[in-house]
Amino acid sequence: YIYYFLSMDPFQANGWTYQGRNEQSRVDFYQRGGEKIDHYYTTGTIKTSLEHPTQGKTQMFRRDLEPAEVERVIEQPRAHTGHGYQRRK
Numbered sequence: 001y002i003y004y005f006l007s008m009d010p011f012q013a014n015g016w017t018y019q020g021r022n023e024q025s026r027v028d029f030y031q032r033g034g035e036k037i038d039h040y041y042t043t044g045t046i047k048t049s050l051e052h053p054t055q056g057k058t059q060m061f062r063r064d065l066e067p068a069e070v071e072r073v074i075e076q077p078r079a080h081t082g083h084g085y086q087r088r089k
Contacts, residue, residue: 010074011037035077046070048077 011018011030016037019029026042038047045063052058062073062081072079 010071014075016074037074037077044070046073048073050077052078 014032016030016032019031021028026040028039028041030037030039034051036049038049040046043063044065045061046065048060048062050058060077062069065073065081069079069081073081
């Protein structure tokens with residue numbers, strides 16, 4: 001899946017810093033403060049890792065997102081999309 005973002009670089013535009021890539025897993029890593037996003041660029045899956053106010057450290061995996069939903073998650077990693085599942089650390 002290749003996303004055609006509405007903006008040129010939504011990660012940088014929203015304060016995310018590129019941390020690197022794992023070619024074998026086909027994932028790009030980004031960080032913004034204590035929040036992390038892993039973007040699996042071949043499947044379109046986005047994993048967010050953050051500290052939830054009541055649940056502690058959580059991971060949310062989202063699949064089958066439309067480009068606008070991807071941008072919403074990049075802007076606000078806690079955004080509800082209806083396309084995901086959660087894992088607590």
